[in-house]
Each structure stands twice: as C-alpha cells, then as structure tokens.
Amino acid sequence: MPQQTGLAVDPGHWIGGRRQRSAARFTDHSPIDGSLVGEFDRGGAEQVDAAVQAAQQAFPGWAKTPRAERARLLHAIADGIEARLDELAAAETLDNGALLRSHLRGVIPRAAHNFRFFADWLLDGLHRDDLDTRGHRNRISWDPAGVCALITPWNAPLMLATWKIAPALAAGNTVVHKPAEWSPVTASLLADITAEAGLPPGVFNVVQGLGAEAGDALTRHPGVRRISFTGSVPTARTIAANAAATLTPVSLELGGKSPLLVFADADLDLAVELAVGQYDNAGQVCLSAVRLLVAEEIHDEFLHRFLAKAGQLKQGDPRLPETDLGPQIHRRQFDRIDGFVQRALAEGATALLGGGPNTDLGGLYYRPTLLTGAAPGSEILTEEVFGPVLTLQRFRTEEEAVALANNTRFGLAAAVVTGDPERAERVTHELVAGTVWVNCFFVRDLRAPFGGSRESGIGREGGDWSFDFFCDVKNTVFAP
Ligand code: NAD
Numbered sequence: 001m002p003q004q005t006g007l008a009v010d011p012g013h014w015i016g017g018r019r020q021r022s023a024a025r026f027t028d029h030s031p032i033d034g035s036l037v038g039e040f041d042r043g044g045a046e047q048v049d050a051a052v053q054a055a056q057q058a059f060p061g062w063a064k065t066p067r068a069e070r071a072r073l074l075h076a077i078a079d080g081i082e083a084r085l086d087e088l089a090a091a092e093t094l095d096n097g098a099l100l101r102s103h104l105r106g107v108i109p110r111a112a113h114n115f116r117f118f119a120d121w122l123l124d125g126l127h128r129d130d131l132d133t134r135g136h137r138n139r140i141s142w143d144p145a146g147v148c149a150l151i152t153p154w155n156a157p158l159m160l161a162t163w164k165i166a167p168a169l170a171a172g173n174t175v176v177h178k179p180a181e182w183s184p185v186t187a188s189l190l191a192d193i194t195a196e197a198g199l200p201p202g203v204f205n206v207v208q209g210l211g212a213e214a215g216d217a218l219t220r221h222p223g224v225r226r227i228s229f230t231g232s233v234p235t236a237r238t239i240a241a242n243a244a245a246t247l248t249p250v251s252l253e254l255g256g257k258s259p260l261l262v263f264a265d266a267d268l269d270l271a272v273e274l275a276v277g278q279y280d281n282a283g284q285v286c287l288s289a290v291r292l293l294v295a296e297e298i299h300d301e302f303l304h305r306f307l308a309k310a311g312q313l314k315q316g317d318p319r320l321p322e323t324d325l326g327p328q329i330h331r332r333q334f335d336r337i338d339g340f341v342q343r344a345l346a347e348g349a350t351a352l353l354g355g356g357p358n359t360d361l362g363g364l365y366y367r368p369t370l371l372t373g374a375a376p377g378s379e380i381l382t383e384e385v386f387g388p389v390l391t392l393q394r395f396r397t398e399e400e401a402v403a404l405a406n407n408t409r410f411g412l413a414a415a416v417v418t419g420d421p422e423r424a425e426r427v428t429h430e431l432v433a434g435t436v437w438v439n440c441f442f443v444r445d446l447r448a449p450f451g452g453s454r455e456s457g458i459g460r461e462g463g464d465w466s467f468d469f470f471c472d473v474k475n476t477v478f479a480p
Pocket residue numbers: 151152153154155160178179180181209210211212214215216219230231232233235236238239253254255256285286287384386412452456457
C-alpha cells in the first residue's frame with residue numbers, strides 16, 4: 001500500500017457553493033515517491049450538469065454585479081492565495097512534483113497576480129465609444145457570455161487555471177473548472193479560498209474527474225457558452241468536435257516543439273544559460289525551446305559549455321532547495337518519454353547527456369538528456385516529448401536556421417540568440433510562433449497576447465484578448 005501524505009484537502013466537487021460527492025473515486029499519487037495524495041471524487045455527466053446549472057443560476061446576478069465589486073472579490077481571492085502561499089506551494093509540489101522553490105517564488109504568486117491583473121484590467125479598460133460613423137456614435141461593449149468551461153493540465157495546475165478563471169470571472173461570467181486528474185489538489189483548495197473571499201455560490205464551480213468522463217460531459221453540455229482548454233493536441237481535437245455540435249467558441253492552448261536558435265554572433269554564455277534552462281520543470285513546459293539549433297562555427301564550443309553547465313544540474317526531491325530537476329508527473333508520461341528517447345537512439349541518434357531513467361534515484365526521475373544526430377523529420381525532432389529531452393542540430397546559414405525552426409506542425413514559441421539586431425528583426429518575422437523571445441526566455445507580460453500558431457492552438461488569451469474570448473463583444477450605434 002502506498003504511504004498516505006496526510007495532506008488536508010477536500011476530495012469532493014465544489015458546486016453551487018458547497019461540497020458535493022459522487023460515488024466513484026480516482027486515486028492521486030505523488031510523483032515524488034508514489035505516496036497516496038488522496039482519493040478524489042470522479043465526476044461524470046450528473047455532476048457536470050449540476051455544476052453548469054449552478055453556474056447558470058448564478059450568472060445573471062454576477063453579470064450585473066458592478067465591475068468594482070467583482071474586482072474587489074477577485075482581489076480578495078488573490079489575498080487568500082497569498083495568505084496560503086506556503087500551503088499551496090507545498091500541496092502543488094506534492095501533487096505534481098515541480099520544484100517547491102519555483103512554486104514559492106514564482107508560480108503560486110503568479111496565480112494571485114492573475115486575479116489582481118484581470119480584475120484591474122477590466123476596471124481600467126474595455127469600453128470604446130469614440131468611433132463616429134457620419135455623426136452616429138458606435139459604442140463597443142464587452143458583455144459577459146455566460147457559463148465558461150475551463151479545462152486545464154497538470155504541469156502548472158493553479159497558475160494555468162487562474163489564467164483562465166480570473167478573466168472569465170472578471171468579465172462577469174460564471175465558471176465550471178475541470179482540473180487535471182493527475183493534479184486535482186489546488187483546484188479544491190482554490191474553491192475554499194473563493195468561499196472565504198465571499199464569492200457568491202455558483203459563480204465558481206469545480207468538477208473533479210477524468211478527462212474522458214467529466215471533461216467530455218462538460219464540453220458537450222449545451223449550457224456552456226465558452227470552452228477554454230489548455231492541454232494536448234489529441235484532446236483538443238475531441239473538444240473542438242464536441243464544441244462544434246453546440247457551436248460553442250473554443251480557445252485552445254496546446255503543445256509545442258519550440259526551437260532555440262543560436263547564431264554565430266551570439267553571447268555564448270547567455271545562449272548556454274538559456275539552453276540549459278529548458279530543463280526547467282523537468283521539461284514539462286509547453287513553451288520549452290527543446291530543439292537547439294546552433295550555428296556551425298560555434299557548435300563545438302557551445303556544446304562543450306552546455307555539457308559543463310548541464311552536468312551540474314542536481315536531480316532529486318523537488319522539496320529540497322538545492323534540487324534543479326524533480327520527477328516526471330506520472331508513470332505513463334515517464335514511459336512515453338523513454339519511448340521517444342530509446343526509439344531515437346535505435347534509429348541512430350546519440351545521447352550526449354543522459355539518455356534514460358536516473359537509476360540512482362529510481363521512481364519517476366528521468367535524466368536530463370541531449371540527443372544529436374537524429375534523422376531529419378524523425379519523431380524526436382518533430383513530436384512533443386514533454387520531458388527533459390533536448391535535441392541539438394547545426395545549421396550553416398540564416399535561411400537554413402529558419403527552415404529548421406519552422407519544420408514542425410507546432411508554432412507555440414521560439415527563442416533567438418544573436419548579437420545582431422538586424423538579424424533579430426529579419427529572423428523573428430520569419431518564425432512561425434505565438435511568442436518569440438530575443439536574447440531572453442519566458443519573459444511574460446499578462447497584457448500581451450499568448451497562444452500558438454498551427455497545431456499549437458486556436459486563439460489568443462492575455463490582456464484584451466482574454467476578454468475578446470470570454471465576452472460577447474457588442475457594437476451599439478446611436479443616431480445623432
Ligand atoms: P491532456 O490533453 O491529456 O489533458 C489536459 C486536460 O484535459 C486534463 O484536465 C484532462 O483531464 C482533460 N481531458 C482529457 N481528455 C479529455 C476529453 N476527452 N474531453 C475533455 N477534457 C479532457 O494534456 P496533459 O497531458 O494534461 O497536458 C500536457 C499538454 O498540455 C502538453 O501537450 C502541453 O504542451 C500542453 N500545455 C499547453 C500549454 C499552453 O499554454 N499552450 C500550457 C501547458 C501545457
């Protein structure tokens with residue numbers, strides 16, 4: 001029997017401002033050591049229907065609540081997150097195995113910031129009445145759309161959920177959230193925090209459960225007016241098909257296979273730092289620039305410095321302050337990652353670093369890996385691995401670098417390291433990606449659009465873009 005972790009979290013759904021139970025359960029284990037985090041309620045069509053109905057009932061009152069009052073409540077939720085920072089960070093680390101120090105310093109505070117940012121953004125902006133048509137005044141307004149279904153993954157559970165919950169609520173919508181079944185804990189704690197903050201019953205609801213059950217029922221429900229999903233491409237196809245039946249607008253934030261382009265004129269120390277940084281969260285980051293594309297002239301020196309730096313990474317228990325890399329989330333994900341690596345090696349690639357499980361640590365710890373010599377077009381260069389696995393390719397010309405960078409079905413992000421501003425201008429225009437970083441990585445501004453091109457997604461969220469999606473935008477024309 002796995003050991004109990006003793007975490008205090010309610011395993012039930014949160015519907016209409018109270019806990020509701022269902023008979024079926026699913027178990028949640030910690031990736032750190034396999035201990036049992038909890039047995040959570042496994043919702044289905046019945047619980048989803050109850051949650052959507054609760055959200056529908058709460059909608060008119062919440063939509064009419066003055067913006068300032070909505071903003072006050074969202075700030076109170078942010079206060080609650082900040083007050084429980086240590087508890088939330090420890091719970092999230094136990095649940096998904098990401099570094100405790102990252103949760104404490106960045107990820108959980110960002111969840112609180114999401115609420116503050118979207119509360120204030122709506123207060124400050126989002127009305128236009130300056131369009132004049134032959135003396136007629138156009139008033140453009142962002143009206144709440146109704147019940148929003150929000151479905152999120154496990155790699156940054158609370159942060160990614162609040163990135164959707166906050167704008168949806170700020171805009172006057174009500175929400176049904178379905179968190180990932182591998183990381184259900186902080187969604188349940190957030191429900192407690194919203195209640196303590198005084199959010200009216202039914203405005204925010206959580207249905208726990210499996211994607212193919214609770215998630216599927218939620219995306220088919222005719223009472224839902226928006227579906228915002230972050231997760232994998234295969235799931236997005238199913239969700240988009242479900243949404244087609246009810247003509248519900250979808251926002252899809254999906255996977256990636258982002259490139260890091262290092263030109264001969266790059267600051268090599270910076271390039272190496274950014275490259276090694278791609279092992280962050282044990283490679284379980286959608287934006288990760290996992291394909292290292294390096295100019296021929298500096299390739300060997302880059303590799304030498306990369307291996308020296310990456311060799312210092314410390315893998316182990318994510319609760320320890322000295323750890324750089326924790327475990328993968330789940331056995332299924334671990335085996336999938338190893339499958340990619342072993343197939344690439346069998347097809348002729350070479351592991352310059354790692355190349356398999358960390359047998360010293362056992363469990364779900366996978367060695368940070370760098371592969372080279374993979375065949376052009378092979379799966380390791382084109383499919384999302386979602387683990388600590390980078391590939392290295394060399395290029396001779398700028399054109400070749402851009403062609404290699406764009407040679408996937410994805411288009412989520414890209415990073416360019418160069419000392420030449422004109423090159424940066426040229427190359428960034430050529431890259432297919434929702435976000436491109438030049439001589440930096442992961443600098444995120446919530447006012448900026450975020451999303452992916454090609455199979456990395458549909459739509460953009462962030463700033464006004466979030467409200468464009470979560471609202472019915474209306475134009476009213478007044479005669480002179
Ligand atoms: P996933 O698609 O397996 O699951 C994501 C969520 O969808 C979970 O809550 C799951 O329960 C639910 N789900 C699964 N099947 C469903 C169905 N049939 N109907 C409705 N819901 C369903 O993805 P994952 O493995 O949890 O997450 C990893 C993926 O997420 C990677 O591809 C990663 O790149 C992507 N991701 C993207 C972003 C982004 O912002 N673009 C951010 C983080 C993660």
